[in-house]
Amino acid sequence: MARVTASAIMELIKTTAGGNYISFASGLPDPALFPVDRVRELADAVLTEDGRAALQYGPAEGYPPLRALIAETLRGRGLAAGPENILITNGSQQALDLAVRALLNPGEGVVLENPSYLAAVQAFDSYEARYHVLPLDDGGMVTEALPAALAERPALAYTLPNFQNPTGLTLTGERRAELAEAIAGAGIALLEDDAYHDLRFEGDSLPSVCALAENPRAVYCGTLSKTIAPGLRVGYLCAEASLVVRLGQLKQITDLHTGSFTQRIVYRYCERGWLEPGIRAFCESYRRRRDVLLEALAAELTGIVRWTRPAGGMFVWVTLPEGHHTGALLEQAMRRGIVFVPGASFHPGGGGENTLRLNFVSATEEKIREGIGILSGVIRESLA
Numbered sequence: 001m002a003r004v005t006a007s008a009i010m011e012l013i014k015t016t017a018g019g020n021y022i023s024f025a026s027g028l029p030d031p032a033l034f035p036v037d038r039v040r041e042l043a044d045a046v047l048t049e050d051g052r053a054a055l056q057y058g059p060a061e062g063y064p065p066l067r068a069l070i071a072e073t074l075r076g077r078g079l080a081a082g083p084e085n086i087l088i089t090n091g092s093q094q095a096l097d098l099a100v101r102a103l104l105n106p107g108e109g110v111v112l113e114n115p116s117y118l119a120a121v122q123a124f125d126s127y128e129a130r131y132h133v134l135p136l137d138d139g140g141m142v143t144e145a146l147p148a149a150l151a152e153r154p155a156l157a158y159t160l161p162n163f164q165n166p167t168g169l170t171l172t173g174e175r176r177a178e179l180a181e182a183i184a185g186a187g188i189a190l191l192e193d194d195a196y197h198d199l200r201f202e203g204d205s206l207p208s209v210c211a212l213a214e215n216p217r218a219v220y221c222g223t224l225s226k227t228i229a230p231g232l233r234v235g236y237l238c239a240e241a242s243l244v245v246r247l248g249q250l251k252q253i254t255d256l257h258t259g260s261f262t263q264r265i266v267y268r269y270c271e272r273g274w275l276e277p278g279i280r281a282f283c284e285s286y287r288r289r290r291d292v293l294l295e296a297l298a299a300e301l302t303g304i305v306r307w308t309r310p311a312g313g314m315f316v317w318v319t320l321p322e323g324h325h326t327g328a329l330l331e332q333a334m335r336r337g338i339v340f341v342p343g344a345s346f347h348p349g350g351g352g353e354n355t356l357r358l359n360f361v362s363a364t365e366e367k368i369r370e371g372i373g374i375l376s377g378v379i380r381e382s383l384a
């Protein structure tokens, strides 16, 4: 517990809740896009047609038809998945936690991107991980740095190949192959977090890292949180069948199983063909807002700061010149009515004091323009 601390983001959200801020800080999807009416209709259908089972305990590994459906989806992403390879989890956060608990002993090393997903780092921290961090560039994790990290004999590699949280960066196809082979060659476990896979606004989907090299301890994690609604708490992992059995035992200790009711709702939502149009609606709305944010940054801050241009997901990452501190900038920004997350807390390897994360899906297009105007003023004054 000594290394378990409150998330900087959760604290920031709590501090600013109810205030009249333009928020670029949260990691939350836009609730206006949640399919409330459809979920109501499905809740009714599940209770009418399958109510007793939906309110009963269920198998630890998950609702069998949903496992089969996720397996079919993942075969489309190049993974050799059958129902026996799928564990339904309480969001993909639980998938990450179970995988780390199973695959990492206290004091062992994790290879990961710097910066990386904060709540995964918190899970690693709680299992007393050591870190071997790799830098990111426009092509995602810099794989040239891998051999040195692997020479330190870590136990696990963690990667977010698509529209990484927090930077929005995507790992190139070539680097995916290099990473998969190097990890399998080193004989260590691989944890791939693909929470944003379906939120692609442009370009072709790239193969999953887990699909690219045989690795008996590869775990791929996904979620319905970003494409239906996070409150349903339905995520999943995909791994070798024998590992799924062991992770299922671990899940049983934790919470017996994921909700029988919500799993049936998610299954029917997908079965009725509502997932694809739902994803399109999320992508169209998020893409427009990303474009507005990027245009506003270009108009206000070209030549002053650098930023990423994500092909999907929910985040843009901004880098100020070295020596500037976004933690101090946040205080100024909040006084003028905007919030963002300073980048340092996403860095398990330290550094990043001059960076910040902008979520582009929480504010309206008009508020994004207004908010970037304010951010630009605050940045310009701090650099003057």
Ligand SMILES: Cc1ncc(COP(=O)(O)O)c(C=O)c1O
Pocket: 027, 090, 091, 092, 093, 094, 117, 160, 165, 193, 195, 222, 223, 224, 225, 230, 234, 235
């Ligand atoms: C990269 C990443 N992985 C996993 C999760 C966990 O999401 P959930 O537990 O809702 O599936 C999130 C949530 O924001 C995320 O950003």
